[in-house]
Amino acid sequence: MISFQDINMTYKVAKRQQGLRAALKSIVKRDYTYVEALKNVSFSIEEGEIIGYIGPNGAGKSTTIKILSGILVPTSGDCSVFGKRPWDNRIAHVKNIGVVFGQRTQLMWDIPVIDSFELLRDIYRVQTADYKKNLDELVEIFSLSEFINTPVRQLSLGQRMRCEIAASLLHSPRILFLDEPTIGLDAVSKVAVRNFIKRINKENDVTVMLTTHDMGDIDALTDRVMLIGKGQILYNGSFEQMKSKYTNIDEQSRTIEEIIAEVYEDFSI
Amino acid sequence: MKPYISLFRVRLLNGLQYRAAAFGGLATQFFWGLMLVFIFAAFYGEDGYSNGFSFSDLVTYIWLQQAFLAFIFLYDWDNELLEMITTGGISYELCRPVNLYQVWYVKLFSKRLASGLLRFSPTVLIGLLLPYPYNLSLPHSPLAFLLFIVTLFLALTLLVAIAMLIYISIFKTMHPGGSIMIFGVIGEFFSGLTIPIPLMPLWLQNVTLYLPFRYTADLPLRVYSGHIGTQEALMGIAMQIFWITILVTVGALIMKRITRLSVVQGG
Numbered sequence: 001m002i003s004f005q006d007i008n009m010t011y012k013v014a015k016r017q018q019g020l021r022a023a024l025k026s027i028v029k030r031d032y033t034y035v036e037a038l039k040n041v042s043f044s045i046e047e048g049e050i051i052g053y054i055g056p057n058g059a060g061k062s063t064t065i066k067i068l069s070g071i072l073v074p075t076s077g078d079c080s081v082f083g084k085r086p087w088d089n090r091i092a093h094v095k096n097i098g099v100v101f102g103q104r105t106q107l108m109w110d111i112p113v114i115d116s117f118e119l120l121r122d123i124y125r126v127q128t129a130d131y132k133k134n135l136d137e138l139v140e141i142f143s144l145s146e147f148i149n150t151p152v153r154q155l156s157l158g159q160r161m162r163c164e165i166a167a168s169l170l171h172s173p174r175i176l177f178l179d180e181p182t183i184g185l186d187a188v189s190k191v192a193v194r195n196f197i198k199r200i201n202k203e204n205d206v207t208v209m210l211t212t213h214d215m216g217d218i219d220a221l222t223d224r225v226m227l228i229g230k231g232q233i234l235y236n237g238s239f240e241q242m243k244s245k246y247t248n249i250d251e252q253s254r255t256i257e258e259i260i261a262e263v264y265e266d267f268s269i
Numbered sequence: 270m271k272p273y274i275s276l277f278r279v280r281l282l283n284g285l286q287y288r289a290a291a292f293g294g295l296a297t298q299f300f301w302g303l304m305l306v307f308i309f310a311a312f313y314g315e316d317g318y319s320n321g322f323s324f325s326d327l328v329t330y331i332w333l334q335q336a337f338l339a340f341i342f343l344y345d346w347d348n349e350l351l352e353m354i355t356t357g358g359i360s361y362e363l364c365r366p367v368n369l370y371q372v373w374y375v376k377l378f379s380k381r382l383a384s385g386l387l388r389f390s391p392t393v394l395i396g397l398l399l400p401y402p403y404n405l406s407l408p409h410s411p412l413a414f415l416l417f418i419v420t421l422f423l424a425l426t427l428l429v430a431i432a433m434l435i436y437i438s439i440f441k442t443m444h445p446g447g448s449i450m451i452f453g454v455i456g457e458f459f460s461g462l463t464i465p466i467p468l469m470p471l472w473l474q475n476v477t478l479y480l481p482f483r484y485t486a487d488l489p490l491r492v493y494s495g496h497i498g499t500q501e502a503l504m505g506i507a508m509q510i511f512w513i514t515i516l517v518t519v520g521a522l523i524m525k526r527i528t529r530l531s532v533v534q535g536g
Contacts, residue, residue, distance in 0.1 A: 066360065069363075069364055070363070070364075071363045071364065090363070091366045091368070092366070094364050094365060099360075099361070101360055101361065104358050104360065104361060105358075106361045108279065110283055110286060111279065111283055115282065119275050119276065121275075122272045122274075122275035122276075123272045123275070123365050123366070123367055124365075124366060125271065
């Protein structure tokens with residue numbers, strides 16, 4: 001359903017050495033370096049899966065999500081989501097997807113959550129009946145009723161994140177991209193958000209692709225993980241297998257974080 | 270149309286809650302207007318005319334300028350959009366099934382409309398009540414008033430088209446300060462907000478005729494007092510429509526190109 005074939009993404013970045021001389025020189029002549037964010041990345045995802053996408057900072061996770069959501073055009077390679085290339089017709093493509101960037105907000109800061117929801121309803125041209133049904137369902141699943149009329153600035157991070165995810169599901173997307181949805185949340189909120197994601201995936205048959213640094217998320221949610229490092233896919237398969245490979249009998253008490261750190265080291269990323 | 274009407278509504282809602290800012294703005298505009306009136310009074314001769322522009326027309330020009338600042342003053346920036354461009358919040362905007370140029374245009378337009386409609390009446394009222402010759406005069410004629418409304422609305426439409434080009438340029442420079450400063454100063458001067466255009470030397474007045482800026486402020490303000498007559502006003506309306514068409518087309522095209530090439534900054 002989603003396929004990513006031999007995608008390369010190269011960014012051009014201006015750089016200069018330290019010091020006044022280099023600064024003056026860069027006014028006249030700029031030096032550029034090319035950063036390869038993705039190198040021949042290929043994978044595919046089936047409908048109804050929850051995929052965990054992990055890797056250290058700067059590995060290329062967000063770049064992948066941005067390409068899949070049609071925001072970025074890769075330097076080379078091909079990608080298809082529901083049989084179409086995301087960037088060919090961005091507007092038609094984004095109707096099918098929901099995106100949550102955990103470090104940014106899509107809700108308007110100073111007005112109640114419900115007003116932001118209604119704006120999204122109109123932007124996605126969701127029919128009134130469908131909106132009503134989705135809203136009731138999301139309010140129930142994410143327990144939003146207590147604070148749906150509160151301005152966003154007065155919400156706790158956990159409450160806000162529940163609203164953010166609900167907001168990205170109002171137009172019944174078939175795929176949900178979650179970019180670090182549990183970042184900064186306390187233990188209770190994390191568990192809550194994980195349960196919500198599971199429910200949405202099961203009950204609404206939404207395919208979920210999740211990037212995270214929290215291995216608890218991966219453990220609790222995903223059927224399959226993809227590990228990316230330095231722009232390349234290094235592992236693609238079951239998380240259990242990856243874990244067992246790195247856990248010895250005498251060190252069963254190791255945390256998931258320690259295991260992952262060892263995996264990263266092993267692949268020298 | 271629905272997404273745009275809804276956006277407009279939300280922006281209006283958002284704009285309505287900053288009452289303190291509205292009152293603050295009002296006080297600033299009133300005192301600023303008063304100061305300008307006295308400065309120009311010092312320059313005007315005994316006969317009350319300068320370059321054929323009467324003092325009473327000038328005072329009316331200044332009060333209208335202060336009352337409708339939100340419609341005609343380029344130098345008013347939307348921090349939400351600026352932040353979106355420079356910090357990458359634009360990712361979300363690009364994930365929506367709407368045209369980015371249109372959405373931003375509506376956002377800017379509605380913000381200015383909300384702020385203008387909220388603030389103009391007290392300034393106009395105070396201006397009308399001030400003693401002669403420091404007062405805002407009534408419109409020259411009912412027709413002049415009608416033409417004033419039309420040109421003012423088109424002025425706002427054109428101003429937002431110009432502002433859009435500035436926001437688009439920030440995509441390239443990633444530094445709002447530069448574009449805003451340059452365009453702000455040039456725009457303010459050539460739209461006649463620093464010195465009214467009739468007070469400029471003739472050659473400079475001729476330069477302003479070839480730029481879009483005077484159609485964003487000078488035209489409606491002088492149509493009101495009848496200093497610009499009906500025929501010239503109609504010509505002005507044609508020029509406003511001409512510039513709006515060109516700038517909106519160019520802006521939308523560049524925006525389309527740039528969003529396909531843009532790199533969203535940061536994780």
